[in-house]
Amino acid sequence: MSVALDLADIQGTVLRNRPMPYFGAYLLFRVDDADGAKALIRRLIPHVDSAQDWDDPADEAWINIVFTCEGLRRLGLAEDIVEGFPIEFRQGMAARKAYLGDVGASDPEHWDMPHGRVGFHVGLFVMAPSQAARDDKLAIGHAALGAGHGLTLVGRLDVGVPPTLREHFGFADGISRPFIEGEGGSPLPGQGAPMKAGEFVLGYENELGVLATGPGPEVLWRNGTYIAIRKIRQDVAAFRAFLRANGQTREEQEFVAAKMMGRWRSGCPLALAPTADDPSLVPDKQRNNAFGYYDDDPDGRITPVGCHIRRVNPRDALKDSITDARLHRVLRRGSAYGPLLPEDVLDDDGVDRGIVLAMINANPGRQFEFVQAQWVNDGDFISQGSRSDPIVGRRDRADDFLVPARPVRRRLTGLPDFTVTRGGEHVFLPSLTGLRWLARAAGS
Ligand code: HEM
Structure with a gap:
């Protein structure tokens, strides 16, 4: 049976490939004050792109926003809801180092990306097909989130495809990916049978035949998902x-x-x-x-x-x-x-x-x-x-x-x-509806 994904509510990066060539940036913020941070996030929401906007973004560039577990807490999300999130997300990636093999030089004590409880709480991702479009969009994001009381910028990481259009070891990348039920079109040879949407988006049936859900009210988790971010030298x-x-x-x-x-x-x-x-x-x-x-x-x-x-x-x-x-x-x-x-x-x-x-x-x-x-x-x-x-x-x-x-x-x-x-960090990427809810209701 076909699944209708709510593309207008799902943040764009979930279902849409980045452009090629690409220019992007990650801005990482700390939440200092819940009410101030929520007011800033409300300013940003009209600029956040959905999977539906992706093929026709107003400024040729895309903004998405994510939260760490500590970030949700600091915005005032009730502890009984926070406790319902997956353990990996609640602990944060640094705490998972033994299981993930982050040992020796990879040990979190050497990491240069802010992480963990006192690290970053809100992440803003911008992706664009040119440096100029990226900078324009970043300015919009920064004006919304960075120019007020409540959030402090604690890290920035610029990314962009090298002139060879290959990753650093010299390989072409970004060729194979799963096909998701409801994303539109049909699978290419080698993609296999469509994957159940609940493997990648909450609120849909997953490969185990059960509804993928999250904690707290449905508005918080439906059409949201998690991203495991890794900075690898x-x-x-x-x-x-x-x-x-x-x-x-x-x-x-x-x-x-x-x-x-x-x-x-x-x-x-x-x-x-x-x-x-x-x-x-x-x-x-x-x-x-x-x-x-x-x-x-x-x-x-x-x-x-x-x-x-x-x-x-x-x-x-x-x-x-x-x-x-x-x-x-x-x-x-x-x-x-x-x-x-x-x-x-x-x-x-x-x-x-x-x-x-x-x-x-x-x-x-x-x-x-x-x-x-x-x-x-x-x-x-x-x-x-x-x-x-x-x-x-x-x-x-x-x-x-x-x-x-x-x-x-x-x-x-x-x-x-x-x-x-x-x-590295596990982050939560809420839907646009979830984002609006977080920026208003959470904790109040
Ligand atoms: C420096 C780090 C890494 C580099 C340079 C790298 C590079 C690549 C390249 C060149 C491909 C082949 C192109 C393609 O199939 O699209 C690929 C495929 C892939 N990589 Fe990595 N990778 C890295 C780390 C990882 C890690 C840590 C994971 C998972 C934990 C991962 C998961 C995948 C997956 C799922 C595929 C698709 C394989 C397929 O469907 O056939 N990669 N990677």
């Missing part, structure tokens, strides 16, 4: 050096990179181009994601079972296991930050660069946190012991990567930390 020099150490020619190095990711750096999937890149396939939406693993590649000789994309979305590969992969999907919005490391530089220049991941999910424990802890940072589910994701995984328990091949598999050893977590 990328050590581009280390990645390049690793490829050089494991491939004698450019072609061999590209092959190693493709085996680690599951796609060539062009974005072309290994599954459809096992031995040589075929960039012509990438713009073709009917083909660039049209693959599974179960029938054609059960042992991962083409797309290694431990590579990034096969871990984070095993597609049909776990069909014979007790894990239902459809219960662990996330909607990704990854945005690059920091300048590119000039091509062929093999030494770290100390400049901060990486990705800000925004993982949209209606159930942060079952979705983002499960993927991060079980699939990215562990290998048990694919009989790989404690081996982690070769690109973004933790390295304190295992640091090798297996590349199945005939006649003998290859084992890459000594993988360093290519990424370090620099910040």
Whole structure:
């Protein structure tokens, strides 16, 4: 049965892809005074974009607004309602560090993004197709939220696609994502059957066949959702050096990179181009994601079972296991930050660069946190012991990567930390109706 999503009430970033190229910014605020903050949020609400506005935004740019658990508290939300939110959201991401593998250099004590109880409480996200449009929209957001009593700006993070239109390790990104029931249109090959809307938006049935709900009055949670935000620093020099150490020619190095990711750096999937890149396939939406693993590649000789994309979305590969992969999907919005490391530089220049991941999910424990802890940072589910994701995984328990091949598999050893977590938070993205309610009724 088809589902009608209330697009005019759902904040735009949930269902709509960002533009390409993109220019964005995250402004992070602390709530100092509930009444003052609510008055400022009321000023901002007319500028917040819904999923319906997305294709035709008035200023060619989009504003969305989110809250941390402490932010909801400080706006005056009653404690018995706060207590009904998921534990991951209530604790905050820093407190989840042991489960999420944020250890060593990734430990929250080193994070540079404000987080936790005294960190940030309200987040304003702007996304635009040009820097000028971003700055215009930011000025509107800042004028509403930043120019008055009640909120203090405590952090700002600018994001934008590098001139290569690739993320910092050199891969094309933003190709594969789940298709959501009710979003309009029909799934592309490889997207699988439409996902139940309740996996990504509260107020709809989820993949377990139950209504995804939240605490307190329906007006607070219906058409809202959660976003797991992660600021991840990328050590581009280390990645390049690793490829050089494991491939004698450019072609061999590209092959190693493709085996680690599951796609060539062009974005072309290994599954459809096992031995040589075929960039012509990438713009073709009917083909660039049209693959599974179960029938054609059960042992991962083409797309290694431990590579990034096969871990984070095993597609049909776990069909014979007790894990239902459809219960662990996330909607990704990854945005690059920091300048590119000039091509062929093999030494770290100390400049901060990486990705800000925004993982949209209606159930942060079952979705983002499960993927991060079980699939990215562990290998048990694919009989790989404690081996982690070769690109973004933790390295304190295992640091090798297996590349199945005939006649003998290859084992890459000594993988360093290519990424370090620099910040993270679970935030709540209310609907527009929920936002109006929060800015008026909560606590009064
Ligand atoms: C530095 C960090 C990361 C980088 C550079 C990165 C890069 C990429 C790239 C290049 C792709 C392939 C393009 C595509 O399929 O759209 C991809 C896919 C994906 N990534 Fe990541 N990623 C990072 C971290 C993560 C993390 C931490 C998670 C989850 C916890 C994740 C989840 C996904 C998912 C779900 C897909 C789609 C796979 C598919 O549907 O086949 N990524 N990523």
